[in-house]
Every structure is written in structure tokens, then in C-alpha cells.
Amino acid sequence: MASSVEAAVADAHRREWAFVLAATVRVTGDIDLAEECVQDAYARALTSWPNSGVPAKPGAWLTTVARRRAIDLKRRGSTHDRSMSLLVRTTAKDPDEMEIDVEANGGEVADDRLRLIFTCCHPAIAPEAQVALTLRLLCGLTTVEVARAFLVNETAMAARITRAKKKIAAAHVPYRVPSVEELPARVDAVLTVVHLMFATGHTAPAGADLIRRDLVERALDLGRMLHALLPDDPDVTGLLALILLTDARRPARVDGRGHLVLLADQDRSDWDHSVIGEGVTLVRDALKRRPPGRFALMAAIAAVHAEAPSWNATDWREIVGLYDLLLAIWPSPVVALNRAVAIGFADGPEAGLTALDALATEPVLAAYSYLASSRADFLRRLGRVAEARLAYQEALMLSENAVERDFLEDCLLRLDG
Numbered sequence: 310m311a312s313s314v315e316a317a318v319a320d321a322h323r324r325e326w327a328f329v330l331a332a333t334v335r336v337t338g339d340i341d342l343a344e345e346c347v348q349d350a351y352a353r354a355l356t357s358w359p360n361s362g363v364p365a366k367p368g369a370w371l372t373t374v375a376r377r378r379a380i381d382l383k384r385r386g387s388t389h390d391r392s393m394s395l396l397v398r399t400t401a402k403d404p405d406e407m408e409i410d411v412e413a414n415g416g417e418v419a420d421d422r423l424r425l426i427f428t429c430c431h432p433a434i435a436p437e438a439q440v441a442l443t444l445r446l447l448c449g450l451t452t453v454e455v456a457r458a459f460l461v462n463e464t465a466m467a468a469r470i471t472r473a474k475k476k477i478a479a480a481h482v483p484y485r486v487p488s489v490e491e492l493p494a495r496v497d498a499v500l501t502v503v504h505l506m507f508a509t510g511h512t513a514p515a516g517a518d519l520i521r522r523d524l525v526e527r528a529l530d531l532g533r534m535l536h537a538l539l540p541d542d543p544d545v546t547g548l549l550a551l552i553l554l555t556d557a558r559r560p561a562r563v564d565g566r567g568h569l570v571l572l573a574d575q576d577r578s579d580w581d582h583s584v585i586g587e588g589v590t591l592v593r594d595a596l597k598r599r600p601p602g603r604f605a606l607m608a609a610i611a612a613v614h615a616e617a618p619s620w621n622a623t624d625w626r627e628i629v630g631l632y633d634l635l636l637a638i639w640p641s642p643v644v645a646l647n648r649a650v651a652i653g654f655a656d657g658p659e660a661g662l663t664a665l666d667a668l669a670t671e672p673v674l675a676a677y678s679y680l681a682s683s684r685a686d687f688l689r690r691l692g693r694v695a696e697a698r699l700a701y702q703e704a705l706m707l708s709e710n711a712v713e714r715d716f717l718e719d720c721l722l723r724l725d726g
Contacts, residue, residue, distance in 0.1 A: 313363075314354075314355065314358045314359050314363065315355065317354075317358065317363040317367065318351060318354050318355055318358070318367075320367075321351070321354070321367040321368065321371060322351060322449060323449075323521075323523035324367075324368070324523050325367060325368035325371060325372075326347070326448070326449030327422050327425070327447045327448065327449065327527060328368050328372065328421075328422065329347050329350065329368060329371045329372045329375055330343055330344065330347050330375075330425070330446060330447075330449070331421035331422045331424065331425040331447070332372045332375075332376060332421050333346050333347050333372070333375045333376055333379055334421070334424075334425060334428075334484060335421055335424070335484065336376050336379040336380055336383070337379045337382075337383070338484070339478075340446065340474055340477065341474060342379065342382070343375075343379065344446075346375045346376075346378040346379045346382075347371070347375045349374075349375065349378055350371045350372075350374040350375035350378065351371065353374055354367070354370070354371060354374075422447065422531065422534075423486050423531075423534060423535075423538075424484050424485055424486055425443075425446060425447055425484075426443055426447055426499055426502060426503075426531065427485070427486055427487055427495060427499065428477065428482050428483070428484050428485075429442045429443040429446060429447070429473070429477075429502070430443060430495055430498035430499045430502060431477070431480070431482045431495070432494060432495065433476055433477075433480040433482060434473050434476050434477065435472075435473070435476075436498055436501075437459070437469065438469050438470070438472060438473035438476070439473070439498045439501075439502065440459075440498065440501050440502050440505055441455050441459065441466060441469050441470055441473065442470055442473040442474065443502040443506075444458060444502065444505060444506060444509070445470050447502075447506070447527075448506055448509070448524055448527065450509070452466050452467050452470060454509070454514060454515070455470070457514035457515065457709070458505055458508070458509050458514060486538075492539065496535075496539065496542060496544065496545065497544065499535065500535070500544055500545065500548050500604060503528050503531050503532055503535070503548060503552075504528075504548060504551070504604070506524055506527060506528040506531070507524070507525060507528035507529070507532075507551075507552050507555075507556075509521065509524055510522070510523065510524025510525035510526075510527070510528060511525060511555060511556070512710065512713075513710055514709060514710065515709035515710055516709075516710060516711065517711045517712075518711075518712065519562065519563055519569060519710065519712040519713070520559065520562070520563070525552075525556055525559070528552060529552050529553070529556065532545075532548055532549040532552050533549065535548075535549075536549045543594075543595045543596075543597070543598040543601070543602055543605055544595075544602045544603075544604050544605070546591050546594050546595040546605070547591075547592070547595035547601075547602055547603075547604030547605035547606075547607070547608045548604040548608075549588075549591055550588045550589075550591035550592045550595060550604075550605075550608035550611075550612075551588075551604055551607050551608040551611055553584050553585075553587055553588035553591065554584075554585060554588035554589070554592070554608060554611035554612055554614075554615045555611050556581075556584070557580050557581040557582070557584040557585045557588065557615060558572070558575065558580050558615075559581075560579045560580065560581065561575035561576050561577070561579040561580055562575065563712065567712065568712070568715060568716065568719075569712050569713060569715070569716040572614065572620065573620040574620075577618070577619070580615070585615045585616070588608070588611070588612065588615065589612050589615070589616065591608070592605065592608045592609055592611075592612045595608060596609060600638070601634070602638070603635060603638055603639040606631055606634055606635040606638075607635065609631050610628055610631045610632065610635075613627055613628050613631070614628075623654070625651055625654045625655035626655055628651045628655070629648065629651045629652055629655050632644065632647060632648035632651055633648070635648075636648060642668060642671040642673045642674050643673070643674075643677070645668055645671075646665070646668055646674060646677070646679065646680055646683070648664070649661055649664030649665045649667075649668065649683070650665075650683050652664045653665075653683075653687050658686075658687040658688075658690040658691050659687075659691060661683075661687045662684065662687040662688065662691070665680065665683055665684050665687065666684075668680065676707055677707070678704045678705075678707035678708040678713070679704075681700050681701075681703040681704035681707060682700070682701070682704035682708075682717065684700045685697045685698075685700035685701040685703075685704060685720070688700055689720075689724060694724060697724060698721065698724055698725075701717055701720050701721050701724065702721070704717050705717045705718065705721070
């Protein structure tokens with residue numbers, strides 16, 4: 310029984326953390342206190358559910374417990390000196406008047422996720438801290454996981470998150486979705502957060518599974534909400550298209566034994582073609598705006614892959630051209646890496662290897678396993694087996710995802726064979 314309850318609590322953490330925390334922040338006006346109350350609720354679940362059973366709606370149960378804990382603390386006044394209304398709640402109520410029935414307020418709880426993400430992405434906070442804080446709070450990622458997503462060490466990321474929380478407190482950031490006039494200045498940071506959330510779920514930085522479905526689905530949910538809020542924003546449209554077109558390949562990315570299947574080897578009949586159709590329509594809409602933004606260009610690249618009938622029919626020239634446009638407006642080392650890989654398929658492995666080696670001194674890519682694994686693949690195709698083996702071993706050393714590690718180990722075995 311204990312193991313099943315622990316599994317249910319873990320599942321509730323993956324699925325419900327954002328809802329529970331966002332709703333509790335509304336009550337506390339204090340992010341740190343809200344985190345404490347939510348953690349208390351999950352701890353109570355571990356002791357209560359073995360006796361009472363796992364509730365039909367764990368998220369509602371956890372939200373009710375966390376908010377009651379927060380309201381109790383506020384009634385006793387034990388947090389007044391500490392919080393001093395760290396967040397300005399535009400819908401603030403007296404604790405005795407606050408609604409606890411989460412079942413009756415499901416829409417409010419869902420909206421609170423948008424309030425939380427816009428709060429974390431307030432202009433008063435440094436851009437890199439906005440993204441880190443939102444991944445920590447909205448996704449429930451550990452500081453270690455957020456650090457991996459940013460390719461920085463854990464200590465630096467912990468300091469970044471702490472500074473962001475203090476900035477929110479000092480600036481008395483309002484806990485609300487911005488007005489129409491304020492949105493343009495806030496949207497890019499929010500889109501960056503949602504994109505990183507999706508990327509972290511699409512290929513988990515660590516763990517036993519290749520995909521974290523909870524993060525993928527959360528990012529898709531937020532993407533749809535943002536598109537409903539800003540239907541005419543081409544960047545919002547582009548991001549939603551990118552998520553749809555990339556996630557449409559999910560059923561084919563892992564085989565029946567849980568092994569990684571590369572894009573070149575995937576059964577394209579397993580892709581969700583209705584989702585691809587929706588994504589392609591959105592891409593065309595996003596590209597109407599000139600010049601196209603980064604999310605529209607990334608979505609266009611995903612659309613080229615999605616519409617190719619086979620790997621060999623992929624238009625790599627078009628993909629390289631799209632990466633050229635993307636690099637011009639978003640000079641990211643990871644984009645440069647992806648472009649180098651595309652060059653390797655457009656012009657051959659020697660050209661790809663040359664483009665990859667030009668990135669060898671990029672500090673951001675020093676601990677990035679995909680640089681090493683991409684070099685290994687090009688070296689293997691060139692017949693430079695000894696160098697390929699070293700590159701695969703480097704990639705294996707840098708990777709902490711079990712599925713990817715198994716794939717790299719298989720590559721080494723095939724190389725030796």
C-alpha cells in the first residue's frame with residue numbers, strides 16, 4: 310500500500326504542482342511561504358492517503374490542504390512581519406472570506422498558472438532569472454534540473470533563483486495577468502519559459518524516461534492558453550506550432566522496449582498527422598509577419614521534417630537556410646550546433662564535422678552531450694572509428710538520461726563490432 314501511495318503522490322507532484330502552488334500563492338502573497346505550504350500538503354498526503362485512500366482528484370485535495378494551511382498561518386498573523394505582502398494581489402480577500410472549495414473554483418485555479426508565469430516574468434527580474442524561476446515554481450523542477458536545462462552549475466542556479474525571489478519581494482510585483490498595454494513587453498520572456506519547459510519535457514535532462522509527459526503537456530496547455538489570450542501575436546502562434554509539430558513525433562521516438570529511435574529511423578505512420586496539420590496551419594499564419602520571429606522559424610524547421618515523406622526526402626538545404634535566418638536574429642550556440650548538424654546532412658559528414666569543430670570553444674556547449682554525440686556520428690560515417698569511439702565516450706560521460714545513455718552504449722558496441 311505504501312508504495313502505491315508514494316507513486317500516487319509522485320504522480321500528483323508531476324501533474325498538479327503548478328495548479329496547487331499557483332492557487333496557494335494567491336492566498337499567501339508570498340512565494341516562499343506558498344512553497345512551504347504546498348510541500349506540507351504533499352507531506353500530509355503521504356501520511357493521510359494510506360488510511361483514507363488516494364482521492365479521486367488529488368490536485369483538488371492538495372490545493373485545499375495547502376490553502377487551508379496558508380489561511381491558518383495568516384489568521385494567526387505568524388507571517389505578517391516576514392511577508393509584508395510580497396505580492397500585490399489585485400483580488401485580495403480577508404482570510405476568513407477566502408474560498409476553499411477548489412472544485413467550485415477550477416477555472417480560477419487554472420487562470421492562476423498564467424498569473425504565476427507572468428509574475429515570474431516581470432520586467433523587474435533579469436531575463437535569465439525569469440526563466441529559471443518559472444521552471445522552478447511552475448514546473449516543480451528541482452534546482453538541479455533547472456541548472457541542467459540552462460547548462461550551468463547548481464550553485465549558480467540556486468543563487469539566481471534566490472535573487473529572483475528577493476526581487477519580486479522588493480518590487481511588490483502584482484500577481485495578475487498584465488493588461489493589453491503591458492503584454493508586448495512581457496510576452497517574449499513567457500514564451501521562452503514555455504519553450505524551455507517543453508524542451509525539458511521533450512528530452513528529459515536526467516532520469517529513466519526519455520520524455521517527461523507532464524512537462525510536455527503543461528507546456529502545450531500553456532501554449533494554447535497564451536494563443537487564446539493573444540491570437541494575433543505571431544510569436545505566440547509560432548511557439549504553439551513548434552510544440553505541436555515536435556510533439557507529434559512522440560509516439561515514434563521510443564520503441565516497444567523503451568529504446569531511443571532517431572528521427573532517421575522513425576516510422577512516420579506513427580506520427581500524429583492531425584496534430585501536424587494543425588501545426589502547419591499555425592506555421593503559415595506565423596510566417597505571414599515579416600520578418601519572421603525565432604519561434605516561427607523554429608516551427609518552420611519542424612514543419613519541413615514533419616512534411617517530409619521519408620528521411621531521405623528531407624529538404625536539408627531548406628533547413629540550413631532556415632537556420633541561417635534563425636542565427637541572424639537569435640545567435641545561440643545551440644542553434645549554431647543544430648545548423649552544423651543540418652550542414653552535415655546537406656553537404657556530407659566532412660562539412661558537418663568542420664562546422665561542429667568551429668563550435669568546440671563555445672563555453673555553453675562544453676558540457677552539452679549533443680555536441681559530442683553529433684561529432685561521433687559524423688566521425689563514424691567518415692570511418693574514423695577511434696575518434697568516433699572517444700566522442701561517443703565523451704557524450705556518454707555528459708549524458709544523464711538513461712534512455713540516451715543506453716543508445717550511446719549501443720553505438721559504442723556497434724562501433725566495436
